[in-house]
Amino acid sequence: xxxxxxxxxxxxxxxxxxxxxxxxxxxxxxxxxxxxxxxxxxxxxxxxxxxxxxxxxxxxxxxxxxxxxxxxxxxxxxxxxxxxxxxxxxxxxxxxxxxxxxxxxxxxxxxxxxxxxxxxxxxxxxxxxxxxxxxxxxxxxxxxxxxxxxxxxxxxxxxxxxxxxxxxxxxxxxxxxxxxxxxxxxxxxxxxxxxxxxxxxxxxxxxxxxxxxxxxxxxxxxxxxxxxxxxxxxxxxxxxxxxxxxxxxxxxxxxxxxxxxxxxxxxxxxxxxxxxxxxxxxxxxxxxxxxxxxxxxxxxxxxxxxxxxxxxxxxxxxxxxxxxxxxxxxxxxxxxxxxxxxxxxxxxxxxxxxxxxxxxxxxxxxxxxxxxxxxxxxxxxxxxx
Amino acid sequence: xxxxxxxxxxxxxxxxxxxxxxxxxxxxxxxxxxxxxxxxxxxxxxxxxxxxxxxxxxxxxxxxxxxxxxxxxxxxxxxxxxxxxxxxxxxxxxxxxxxxxxxxxxxxxxxxxxxxxxxxxxxxxxxxxxxxxxxxxxxxxxxxxxxxxxxxxxxxxxxxxxxxxxxxxxxxxxxxxxxxxxxxxxxxxxxxxxxxxxxxxxxxxxxxxxxxxxxxxxxxxxxxxxxxxxxxxxxxxxxxxxxxxxxxxxxxxxxxxxxxxxxxxxxxxxxxxxxxxxxxxxxxxxxxxxxxxxxxxxxxxxxxxxxxxxxxxxxxxxxxxxxxxxxxxxxxxxxxxxxxxxxxxxxxxxxxxxxxxxxxxxxxxxxxxxxxxxxxxxxxxxxxxxxxxxx
Numbered sequence: 055x056x057x058x059x060x061x062x063x064x065x066x067x068x069x070x071x072x073x074x075x076x077x078x079x080x081x082x083x084x085x086x087x088x089x090x091x092x093x094x095x096x097x098x099x100x101x102x103x104x105x106x107x108x109x110x111x112x113x114x115x116x117x118x119x120x121x122x123x124x125x126x127x128x129x130x131x132x133x134x135x136x137x138x139x140x141x142x143x144x145x146x147x148x149x150x151x152x153x154x155x156x157x158x159x160x161x162x163x164x165x166x167x168x169x170x171x172x173x174x175x176x177x178x179x180x181x182x183x184x185x186x187x188x189x190x191x192x193x194x195x196x197x198x199x200x201x202x203x204x205x206x207x208x209x210x211x212x213x214x215x216x217x218x219x220x221x222x223x224x225x226x227x228x229x230x231x232x233x234x235x236x237x238x239x240x241x242x243x244x245x246x247x248x249x250x251x252x253x254x255x256x257x258x259x260x261x262x263x264x265x266x267x268x269x270x271x272x273x274x275x276x277x278x279x280x281x282x283x284x285x286x287x288x289x290x291x292x293x294x295x296x297x298x299x300x301x302x303x304x305x306x307x308x309x310x311x312x313x314x315x316x317x318x319x320x321x322x323x324x325x326x327x328x329x330x331x332x333x334x335x336x337x338x339x340x341x342x343x344x345x346x347x348x349x350x351x352x353x354x355x356x357x358x359x360x361x362x363x364x365x366x367x368x369x370x371x372x373x374x375x376x377x378x379x380x381x382x383x384x385x386x387x388x389x390x391x392x393x394x395x396x397x398x399x400x401x402x403x404x405x406x407x408x409x410x411x412x413x414x415x416x417x418x419x420x421x422x423x424x425x426x427x428x429x430x431x432x433x434x435x436x437x438x439x
Numbered sequence: 440x441x442x443x444x445x446x447x448x449x450x451x452x453x454x455x456x457x458x459x460x461x462x463x464x465x466x467x468x469x470x471x472x473x474x475x476x477x478x479x480x481x482x483x484x485x486x487x488x489x490x491x492x493x494x495x496x497x498x499x500x501x502x503x504x505x506x507x508x509x510x511x512x513x514x515x516x517x518x519x520x521x522x523x524x525x526x527x528x529x530x531x532x533x534x535x536x537x538x539x540x541x542x543x544x545x546x547x548x549x550x551x552x553x554x555x556x557x558x559x560x561x562x563x564x565x566x567x568x569x570x571x572x573x574x575x576x577x578x579x580x581x582x583x584x585x586x587x588x589x590x591x592x593x594x595x596x597x598x599x600x601x602x603x604x605x606x607x608x609x610x611x612x613x614x615x616x617x618x619x620x621x622x623x624x625x626x627x628x629x630x631x632x633x634x635x636x637x638x639x640x641x642x643x644x645x646x647x648x649x650x651x652x653x654x655x656x657x658x659x660x661x662x663x664x665x666x667x668x669x670x671x672x673x674x675x676x677x678x679x680x681x682x683x684x685x686x687x688x689x690x691x692x693x694x695x696x697x698x699x700x701x702x703x704x705x706x707x708x709x710x711x712x713x714x715x716x717x718x719x720x721x722x723x724x725x726x727x728x729x730x731x732x733x734x735x736x737x738x739x740x741x742x743x744x745x746x747x748x749x750x751x752x753x754x755x756x757x758x759x760x761x762x763x764x765x766x767x768x769x770x771x772x773x774x775x776x777x778x779x780x781x782x783x784x785x786x787x788x789x790x791x792x793x794x795x796x797x798x799x800x801x802x803x804x805x806x807x808x809x810x811x812x813x814x815x816x817x818x819x820x821x822x823x824x825x826x827x828x829x830x
Contacts, residue, residue, distance in 0.1 A: 071717055078713040085706040114610050115543040115557055117506060117782075118643065144507070150691075212507050214499065214675070254646065287612060287644060291543075304546075304554045305784075308776035312478075313699075319467055320707055326464035327714035333456050334721045421456070 057355060061362040068335070072367055075331045079371025079414065080378065082324035083407050087379035088386060089317035090403040095387075096303060096310055098396035102231050103295035106269040107167060108276055110262040111298075113289040116142075119258035120288050131278045133271040134264055138163035140241055141260035145208030145217060147198070154194055156208065156237035158244045167265045170228040177202070177223030185243050187222035191234035193391065195224050208237075213244065215251070233395040264292070321410050328418040332364050336422035343426050344434025353427040360426060364419040365412075372411030376404055442733065442742050447750035450722060451757075458754070461718045465758025465806060466765065468704060468711040473766035473799045474789065475700025478774065479693045481790040486689035489627035490681030493525075493658040494570060497651040497668060500677045504688060504781040505539040506559075509647040514674050518651050523664035525654040527569060534653040535570055538562040538640050541783050542610060542632075544599045558595055559631040559783045562639030570652055573626050579604050579619030582634060587642075589634040590619035594786035598775050602632070611642030627685065630775070630786045652681070691780050708806050711758070715810025719751050723818045730818055731826030740819040747815035748808070755807020759800045766799075767791055 066072050094101075110128065112118035119141070128137050140159035147154070161182055165173060173181070173189060181187045190200060200206060204221045219239055227234050241259075249256040266275050276292040283290045293301070303310065336343075343356050379399055387397030451458045490496075497518055498508035510518075519534050527533045539562075543555040561567075565584065568574065582588035591602050596617075602608065608615045615634065623629045640646065655661060665678045679687075723730070730743060775786040 070720060074713050074717050074720075078710045081706060081709045081713075085703070089703075113543075114643070115541045117541050117557075150503075209501060211501055211503050214501055285612065301555060305556050305777035306779070307554075308774050316471055316703055319471055320710070323464045323467045323707055323710050323714075326460045326467070327710055327717065330457055330460040330464075330714060331717055333460065334717070 057359060058362070061359050062366060064335070064339070064359065065363045065366040071331060071334070075328055075367055076371040076374070078324055078327045079368055079411065080375040082320050082414075083372050083375025083411065084378050084382060085320045086317050086410055087375065087399065087403050087407055088382060089313055089320070090406060091379075091383050091386075091397060091399050092394070093310060093313055093317075094400055094403070095394035095397045096306075098231065098394070099233070099299040100296055100303065102170070102233065102396070103299050105272065105294060105296060106266050107295040108264040108266060108272060108279070108292050109295055109298040110264060110279055110290045110292040111260070113280075113291040116260075118288070119255075119260055120262065120290065122257040122259050124259070124262065124283065124288075124290070127282055128262055128264060128279055131275060131282065133266050133268075133275045133278070135267045136163055136167055136265045138167050138263045139259040139261065140164065140263070141244060141258075142212070143208070143210070143239075143244070144212045145210050145237075147206065147208055152198070154197075154235050154237055155233075156239070158239050158241045160241050161238070164238070164263065167263050170232045171225040172228055173223050173225045181222040184220060184222055185240050185246075186218060186220050188219040188237060188239035189223040189225050190221060190238075191236050191395075192224050192226050193234040193395065194237060195221070197235070197391070213248065213255075215247075217243075217247075219243075230398065231396055235391065235395040263295075321414065325414050325417050328364065328368060328414050329421065331367070332360065332418045332422045335363070336360060336426050340426065340429055340434045344429070344431050347431050347434070356426050357423045360423045361416065361419045364415040368411045368415035368418070372407060376407050379403075379407075442738060442746040444749060447746055447753055450726075450750060451753060454722070457718055457721070458757075461714050461754055462757045462761060464714045465711045465755065465803060466761035468707045468806070469759050469762025469799055469803045470766050471707060472700070472704040472802055473763055473791070473795060474769055475696060475704070476795045476798065477766065477769060477789040477791055478787075479696040479700070480792065480795060481774075481787045482696065482778075482785075483686070483689045483693045484790050485625050485785065485787040486627055486685040487682060488573070488625055489623075490683070490685040491570075491572075491654075492680065492682050493655045494681035495653055495655060495661065495664060495678050496681050496684045497653075497676050497678045498649065500675050505537075505649045506541055506781060506783070508649050510536075510649070510651060510676065511647050514676065515648050515651055517671065517673055518653075518668060518676065521653065521664055521667060523653075523655055523657070523660045523667070525656040527566065531566070532653070533566055533570060534651060535564045535566040536636060536648045536651050537564070537567060538636050538643075538645060538647075539649040540639070540643050540645065542608075544595075544602065544608075547598055547600050556599075556777060557783045558599065559781075560589075560639060561631050561633050562636030563633050564636050567633075567652070570654055571623070571628060574621050574623045574628055576619050577622045579617075582618050584635050585638065586635070587613050587615045587638060588618045589615050589632050590621050591617050591633075592629040592631050593620055593622045594629040594773070594775060595632060595784070596620050598784075598786065608632075611644070613642055625788060627785055630784050688778065688780050692778050695779075704802075708802075712806050712810045715751055715754055715807055716814065718754065719747065719811045719814035720817070722750065723747065723814045726818075727821065727826050727829040730821055731823055731829070734821070734823045735827065744815050744819035747818050748811050751807045751811020751815065752804055753807070754810070755804045756800075758807070759803025762803065763796060763799055 112120055138160050140157045143156045143158050145156050181189050200221050202221055206219050208217050245256055266272050272294055279292045280290050383399045502508040515536050524532045524534050540560050541557040542560050544558045546554045546556055582590050596602055606617045668676055668678045769789040770791055773786050773788050778785045
């Protein structure tokens with residue numbers, strides 16, 4: 055008990071130094087937390103994907119389309135509950151900075167396959183009825199101030215021209231992990247226009263979304279779909295939505311790895327800072343330790359004191375950093391909502407914060423402790439200041 | 440009279456453990472700072488070197504990259520006649536009609552099934568070779584026109600499976616044999632696969648070209664060629680210098696890397712500055728008696744301030760040098776990732792140049808300065824009597 059009291063007193067003996075160190079740890083934990091959150095935001099699409107949905111695309115690569123005729127063939131495959139299809143539109147709203155995902159889809163089946171997109175019944179009806187209509191996520195509409203009935207024009211990059219759409223509905227996510235920044239419109243609108251403008255590109259589908267009756271049927275259905283179209287001009291590649299989204303992330307894997315590495319580097323940097331503080335503290339207190347040794351305290355007690363002090367400093371900083379992570383993530387998420395629609399601090403991140411703080415505390419205390427234990431009583435007493 | 444620099448250096452040497460820890464903290468920050476700048480620089484350099492200044496790329500208006508573009512044969516034939524095009528050795532115009540598509544290939548080393556990435560397949564004509572002097576065959580032979588043969592860039596040959604010499608690729612119900620590997624140096628072409636344009640178009644059932652490339656007869660006549668193409672009512676096309684075209688493709692990614700890197704290093708530098716501050720404060724606290732003695736000997740407050748600032752600048756300098764030293768080894772590393780803008784794989788090297796070295800050293804010295812300024816003031820403002828009494 056006595057030791058514990060000394061330990062706390064020691065930790066805040068040099069207020070300036072402890073304060074600075076704690077500030078440093080706070081900043082480091084904050085940075086670490088934010089970086090982990092960026093990484094989990096990257097994977098948000100994978101987390102939100104359902105295991106009972108499959109995506110079928112052209113086996114060559116995502117830029118090649120599939121014929122519309124595959125729709126009926128896929129529907130005949132056993133285990134398939136529902137099929138929808140769509141294209142990546144790649145339209146630009148005013149300028150390239152206003153990026154958001156925009157797809158054209160077959161609306162009735164698509165909304166049925168995606169129950170996590172909650173759309174008001176009346177709005178849904180209005181959307182289905184208007185071929186030039188579109189639905190937008192709540193966040194997306196708020197970002198540009200769109201209201202129901204507004205006309206929005208996108209400039210096509212893949213499909214040339216200016217395309218007018220009328221906002222017919224706003225969808226909400228079923229929970230906060232659902233992306234509320236998508237733009238969905240009628241596949242028929244695109245197709246009818248392409249029939250007129252460039253008939254060669256009509257009746258082409260970018261991807262099929264398949265919902266299977268039971269999640270455990272997914273692998274068999276995926277194989278069956280690919281087998282059906284083997285040795286055709288447009289062979290297919292079918293995978294679960296999770297794997298499909300994962301594939302996108304794997305492409306930018308180098309960047310994710312870099313962020314991950316950097317998030318560990320910040321821990322190393324702060325470890326050097328804390329270790330420095332502890333080294334100085336113990337150097338100043340060598341005399342104290344020598345007196346304690348003279349009074350009969352063993353190496354264990356001294357180690358306990360140094361480790362304890364290091365822990366007190368690291369944990370204080372860690373808790374402050376963890377508390378600050380939430381408002382910081384909220385501010386960060388707001389300004390980056392175009393890139394990361396979902397930006398939430400996960401429990402895992404908080405546990406990792408704590409783990410990092412413990413690691414910092416222990417690593418920082420090792421060398422000073424060894425030094426304090428080894429130093430002879432006479433040597434320690436001789437040293438002044 | 441100034442306090443000799445050796446005093447500051449000796450002090451750092453005296454407290455080696457503390458100095459090493461502070462310097463290594465700073466070095467890590469500097470390392471991250473330099474590495475990010477090097478990465479953005481490398482990406483940009485690769486894409487800039489891909490283009491040649493006197494080449495012009497023509498593609499469909501509004502499309503952001505060649506992959507999205509489409510030029511039908513009729514329009515291509517009109518552009519082919521552009522009077523500003525250079526004449527090649529055989530007396531023919533140096534114009535190449537190309538098609539660019541993406542194929543998904545499995546990455547090497549990754550065991551997971553979904554670890555595919557998009558690789559550019561470029562269908563080229565005979566003229567494409569003199570238009571791209573960077574491209575040199577390193578092994579095997581050139582593909583024969585009119586056959587299902589391809590040559591592969593060395594970054595792709597290294598990074599992906601099944602594309603080595605004599606490997607076969609399957610698309611469009613055909614087998615394509617890799618007959619050669621080419622090296623295009625530090626350019627985007629090293630991340631591409633080349634085949635005969637007519638064969639590629641046929642196999643992918645894509646009846647349109649993606650882009651037209653021609654060399655200008657006179658590098659200054661670009662504006663004339665651009666106006667001719669963009670104002671022709673029969674054409675819905677856009678022309679850019681090849682250098683400009685590739686620079687535009689690197690913009691978003693390079694900006695993303697820079698913003699990410701700078702915000703990270705600013706946060707990190709707070710940690711390193713605090714480290715330097717702690718070190719310097721304790722250096723001052725341990726030496727109160729010494730400072731008093733020096734003041735009593737007649738050294739001015741200015742000199743004391745300068746000595747402590749010099750000490751912390753030395754810390755910054757050491758940190759910067761150590762960080763840069765480690766970062767310079769990053770030049771041997773090649774990163775291969777998907778460029779968001781073109782959605783295709785691109786390999787590039789970390790590139791270190793003089794501006795980056797200067798920026799990094801300046802950054803590191805500023806960190807040292809900020810960390811040292813408060814402690815140095817504290818040291819210089821001590822009263823002689825009190826300081827002497829303290830020891």
